Amino acid sequence: MKYRTFGKLGIQGSAFGLGCMRFNGQASGDSVIDEQKAISLIRRAIDGGVTYLDTAYVYLNKTSEIVLGKALQDGYRDRVTIATKMPIEAVHDRASMEALLEEELKKLQTDHIDFYLMHGINREKWEKFKSIGAREFFNDMKAAGKIRFKCFSFHSSYEDFEYIINDWDWDMVQIQYNFMDINNQAGTKGLELAGSKGIPVVIMEGLLGGKLANAPDNVQALYDAFPVKRTPVEWAFRWLCNHPEVAVVLSGCNEAEQIDENLRIFDSVEPGIMTKEELELIAKVREAYISRTKIGCTGCRYCMPCPNGVDIPGVFAAWNKASLYNADPGSDWDFRMLREHNHGADNCIGCGACEAACPQHLSIIDGLKTAWKELGLA
Numbered sequence: 001m002k003y004r005t006f007g008k009l010g011i012q013g014s015a016f017g018l019g020c021m022r023f024n025g026q027a028s029g030d031s032v033i034d035e036q037k038a039i040s041l042i043r044r045a046i047d048g049g050v051t052y053l054d055t056a057y058v059y060l061n062k063t064s065e066i067v068l069g070k071a072l073q074d075g076y077r078d079r080v081t082i083a084t085k086m087p088i089e090a091v092h093d094r095a096s097m098e099a100l101l102e103e104e105l106k107k108l109q110t111d112h113i114d115f116y117l118m119h120g121i122n123r124e125k126w127e128k129f130k131s132i133g134a135r136e137f138f139n140d141m142k143a144a145g146k147i148r149f150k151c152f153s154f155h156s157s158y159e160d161f162e163y164i165i166n167d168w169d170w171d172m173v174q175i176q177y178n179f180m181d182i183n184n185q186a187g188t189k190g191l192e193l194a195g196s197k198g199i200p201v202v203i204m205e206g207l208l209g210g211k212l213a214n215a216p217d218n219v220q221a222l223y224d225a226f227p228v229k230r231t232p233v234e235w236a237f238r239w240l241c242n243h244p245e246v247a248v249v250l251s252g253c254n255e256a257e258q259i260d261e262n263l264r265i266f267d268s269v270e271p272g273i274m275t276k277e278e279l280e281l282i283a284k285v286r287e288a289y290i291s292r293t294k295i296g297c298t299g300c301r302y303c304m305p306c307p308n309g310v311d312i313p314g315v316f317a318a319w320n321k322a323s324l325y326n327a328d329p330g331s332d333w334d335f336r337m338l339r340e341h342n343h344g345a346d347n348c349i350g351c352g353a354c355e356a357a358c359p360q361h362l363s364i365i366d367g368l369k370t371a372w373k374e375l376g377l378a
């Protein structure tokens with residue numbers, strides 16, 4: 001296992017951090033953890049050199065912290081750092097923040113949390129956290145030794161990222177990043193901004209939730225033609241670890257084989273390790289994925305709001321995602337949200353208000369019909 005320094009914090013951690021959001025269910029779905037299996041996966045990772053464990057209050061129906069707490073008995077707690085998170089939806093004042101942190105400490109069976117994150121914030125959520133005194137609370141808990149570092153995780157625009165990271169003296173940030181997301185969310189600009197401030201960056205969705213592990217034919221052909229043979233997972237992690245700003249790459253493994261494979265990969269990846277030819281390969285791989293794009297919607301939202309409630313950019317993003325990554329739309333979170341909130345293409349009555357507003361001059365009405373058909377919903 002390679003160990004890396006956490007920017008200005010100066011501490012060391014394993015390059016591979018285990019995400020505790022995705023353990024397989026004992027029953028169906030992801031709400032019931034097979035506890036024994038999860039504990040054995042966590043301990044396998046720690047025995048292999050992992051020192052960073054990421055969970056959150058809400059993961060797996062609020063059971064992830066409990067299972068992690070059990071896994072860290074028998075001396076394992078002393079060998080690792082724990083990251084967990086506070087969701088703004090669960091707190092509204094000092095007393096509720098205190099109660100939530102105490103509940104998390106109890107579930108995790110520990111007297112302190114190493115990295116405490118405001119969970120999945122954007123600018124709006126950050127303003128809410130500020131308005132309920134979260135900065136004072138985090139500072140006080142740090143002084144009291146209940147948390148070591150004050151952090152946030154992030155899934156919004158670069159503009160929000162820049163605002164939030166410059167608005168407080170954060171100890172660490174966690175962003176979604178992978179070779180397909182260089183211009184999405186915080187993106188490369190956000191990674192480099194954090195790095196320039198000495199703020200360590202923890203990466204989530206390094207495999208895009210697993211989608212980059214299964215290369216489509218045109219991508220696999222590029223990997224196969226390269227003189228050095230590596231799995232798609234190894235290419236994705238190697239590319240991430242090439243960035244010096246990255247402190248930890250999280251991955252949520254479901255099987256012992258995945259843990260073992262990732263332990264092997266993280267044995268040899270270091271900043272600056274990729275050659276010019278390897279970087280060119282990843283640039284070609286990115287283009288090969290992008291060539292599978294179904295429609296050139298940029299997500300500018302000029303077409304919105306649709307008078308009939310269709311989330312036009314949302315439908316097109318789901319259609320593109322399904323095509324790029326051979327993803328199953330049924331299990332995709334964004335796609336499920338579209339359906340559950342009744343924002344699907346089936347609401348389109350062909351009024352054309354969107355087409356008049358689209359700066360890309362897309363045939364939106366036809367596109368929506370085709371998208372819904374190809375996604376298997378027409």
Ligand SMILES: NC(=O)c1ccc[n+]([C@@H]2O[C@H](COP(=O)([O-])OP(=O)(O)OC[C@H]3O[C@@H](n4cnc5c(N)ncnc54)[C@H](OP(=O)(O)O)[C@@H]3O)[C@@H](O)[C@H]2O)c1
Pocket residue numbers: 018019020021022054055119120153154155174203204205206207208209210211213233250251252253254257258259261262
């Ligand atoms: N704060 C937030 O808002 C937030 C949001 C997302 C994630 N996170 C955290 O970040 C962690 C990492 O994100 P992630 O779980 O999305 O990471 P990821 O690495 O992008 O995806 C994990 C998935 O990749 C696949 N995988 C992992 N290793 C593999 C291997 N060696 N070979 C083949 N497939 C492999 C597995 O997919 P299969 O299940 O298909 O086998 C696994 O479930 C999460 O567990 C969670 O702790 C936080």
